[in-house]
Amino acid sequence: MEKELLLLGLLRKQKMHGYRLMEFIDSNLHICTDLKKPTAYYLLEKMEGFGWVIQHEDSNGKRPAKKVYEITDLGETIFQSTLRSHLEKFEPPFFSNDTVYIFWDTIPELDRINLLQKKKSIIENEIKNLEKIPEHFGGTQILLDHQLFFLKSEQEWVEKLILKLLTNKVKQT
Amino acid sequence: MEKELLLLGLLRKQKMHGYRLMEFIDSNLHICTDLKKPTAYYLLEKMEGFGWVIQHEDSNGKRPAKKVYEITDLGETIFQSTLRSHLEKFEPPFFSNDTVYIFWDTIPELDRINLLQKKKSIIENEIKNLEKIPEHFGGTQILLDHQLFFLKSEQEWVEKLILKLLTNKVKQT
DNA sequence: GTATGAATAGTCAGATCTGACTATTTTAAC
DNA sequence: GTTAAAATAGTCAGATCTGACTATTCATAC
Numbered sequence: 486m487e488k489e490l491l492l493l494g495l496l497r498k499q500k501m502h503g504y505r506l507m508e509f510i511d512s513n514l515h516i517c518t519d520l521k522k523p524t525a526y527y528l529l530e531k532m533e534g535f536g537w538v539i540q541h542e543d544s545n546g547k548r549p550a551k552k553v554y555e556i557t558d559l560g561e562t563i564f565q566s567t568l569r570s571h572l573e574k575f576e577p578p579f580f581s582n583d584t585v586y587i588f589w590d591t592i593p594e595l596d597r598i599n600l601l602q603k604k605k606s607i608i609e610n611e612i613k614n615l616e617k618i619p620e621h622f623g624g625t626q627i628l629l630d631h632q633l634f635f636l637k638s639e640q641e642w643v644e645k646l647i648l649k650l651l652t653n654k655v656k657q658t
Numbered sequence: 659m660e661k662e663l664l665l666l667g668l669l670r671k672q673k674m675h676g677y678r679l680m681e682f683i684d685s686n687l688h689i690c691t692d693l694k695k696p697t698a699y700y701l702l703e704k705m706e707g708f709g710w711v712i713q714h715e716d717s718n719g720k721r722p723a724k725k726v727y728e729i730t731d732l733g734e735t736i737f738q739s740t741l742r743s744h745l746e747k748f749e750p751p752f753f754s755n756d757t758v759y760i761f762w763d764t765i766p767e768l769d770r771i772n773l774l775q776k777k778k779s780i781i782e783n784e785i786k787n788l789e790k791i792p793e794h795f796g797g798t799q800i801l802l803d804h805q806l807f808f809l810k811s812e813q814e815w816v817e818k819l820i821l822k823l824l825t826n827k828v829k830q831t
Numbered sequence: 832g833t834a835t836g837a838a839t840a841g842t843c844a845g846a847t848c849t850g851a852c853t854a855t856t857t858t859a860a861c
Numbered sequence: 862g863t864t865a866a867a868a869t870a871g872t873c874a875g876a877t878c879t880g881a882c883t884a885t886t887c888a889t890a891c
Contacts, residue, residue, distance in 0.1 A: 487754040494761045504840045517756045524878050526841065531877095551840065568765065572758045573776040575812070577784065578751035581660040583690045583804060585745045588667045589797030592741065603746040611750065624762030631756060631815060638811035639748070642804060677870045697848050699871065704847095724870065 486567050488520050488528055489537075493556055493564040496538060500555040503529055513625070516632050529554055537563055598650050605643045612636045659740050661693050661701055662710075666729055666737040669711060673728040676702055686798065689805050702727055710736055771823050778816045785809045 491514070495506055506529075507522045529552075532538045537560035542550040556564070589597070615633050620626060664687070668679055679702075680695045702725075705711045710733035715723040729737070762770070788806050793799060 487757045491757050491760070494757075494764075497761075497764075502840075504838095508839095514760065517752060517760070518754070519752055521879060522840095523842075523880085527877070527879095565764075568758055568761055569769070569773060571755045572765065572770070573773040573780075574755055575777045575780040575784070576755060577805065577809065577812075578753060579690060579692055580751060580804065580808075581691070582744045582747055582749060583801050584660045584664050584667075585741055586797040586800040586804070587664070587687065587690070588670075588741055589800060591667075591670075591738075592745065596742070597745070600742060600746040604748045607746075607748040611748070624759040627759040627762060627819070628756050631753065631759070632750065634815045635753075635811065636750065638808065639750075642807045646800070675870075677868095681869095694849060695870095696850085696872075700847070700849095 487571070488518065488524065489532060490564065490567045490571065491518060491520065492525065492528060492532070493537065493560055494568070496554055496556040497561065497564060500553055502543070502551045502553050504551075506554075517628055532560070536560075594650065594654060598647060598654075601643055601647050601650070605640065605647065608636055608640045608643065612640065660744070661691065661697065662705060663737065663740045663744065664691060664693065665698065665701060665705070666710065666733055667741070669727055669729040670734065670737060673726055675716070675724045675726050677724075679727075690801055705733070709733075767823065767827060771820060771827075774816055774820050774823070778813065778820065781809055781813045781816060785813065 491510070492506060495501065495509060503522070503526050507520075507525050510518065510520055510525075529538065529540070533540050533554070536557055538554045538556055540552050540554050543553045585592075592600075612633065615629065615636065618629060621629055664683070665679060668674065668682060676695070676699050680693075680698050683691065683693055683698075702711065702713070706713050706727070709730055711727045711729055713725050713727050716726045758765075765773075785806065788802065788809065791802060794802055
């Protein structure tokens with residue numbers, strides 16, 4: 486429901502057509518969602534079926550008709566309850582790259598260290614990029630703070646793992 | 659490719675049929691993947707098409723024929739390169755529940771604190787549960803360590819956020 | 832004026848994923 | 862020995878998602 490929540494929340498502020506929605510999401514919210522354009526159109530149609538949004542053609546002037554979506558009262562109710570249930574919930578994400586650790590013993594020790602070092606530098610770059618972003622508006626700043634906090638925690642973890650590998654190696658020699 | 663990697667990696671150790679694979683994943687690897695049974699069967703068939711695995715019917719005795727999957731040389735090559743590329747990569751997960759923060763201003767201040775407190779207690783429970791799990795084998799222990807490290811970081815972050823809200827409230831009064 | 836590229840708005844076939852189901856065999860209880 | 866429950870093995874229709882595409886309009890440069 487996160488994607489639906491996002492769309493509903495944006496439509497609450499202002500009625501819009503799909504393209505405008507995706508434009509906003511792409512340029513401002515890429516940290517918190519991977520919603521793609523065709524999915525957005527698909528979800529808008531689905532939500533129209535549920536009666537969460539209504540759509541009317543806006544054939545302004547010469548341009549071909551645009552489908553402008555607007556949130557309904559039902560949509561607002563859904564938004565409010567979903568918003569609350571998501572704030573209180575906690576669902577750990579899957580670290581899909583972690584699958585490798587299951588097969589840790591397949592990788593020679595030197596490779597492990599080298600590859601982890603690369604991972605570490607990617608994280609460091611991400612941190613630098615995030616720190617460059619100027620203060621955002623309202624809640625989006627919380628989102629950025631969270632991401633940054635998370636990245637720093639990941640950095641620390643990888644550093645510890647590398648250190649552990651290095652000290653193990655020293656012990657062996 | 660994480661799901662394919664997982665299946666290939668397990669088939670490397672031992673040829674198996676889909677049910678056995680899923681049994682192992684469900685009972686040991688639920689932390690790192692959300693692979694479900696029908697998806698596993700789908701992926702096995704796909705990988706058979708790619709020549710990464712081969713399948714032969716095992717009609718042992720009375721039971722209806724089982725499809726036993728086995729990794730091929732090509733599959734092993736794919737596994738090795740995918741394993742390495744995943745170890746060096748870092749892709750931050752999407753905290754889908756964070757979508758709420760975009761609409762932070764919609765929620766009354768008291769609700770915010772209450773709901774975050776619930777979130778916090780869920781995290782604390784998860785931590786307790788993870789700490790109960792006895793030492794695992796090999797790489798899987800790294801996976802558990804990572805998850806625990808992450809959860810503690812999340813706990814800290816939520817605590818900080820709650821604290822910030824509380825001090826803001828005091829200032830206002 | 833017109834060719835070219837960017838912006839605008841959306842669609843579609845095909846890939847991926849899953850809830851709910853089928854079907855058989857084994858185990859256990861009586 | 863028969864019935865019920867659990868274990869075993871898999872399937873399928875339908876939901877969800879996306880890469881690649883279409884189609885129109887606007888800007889600009891020549």
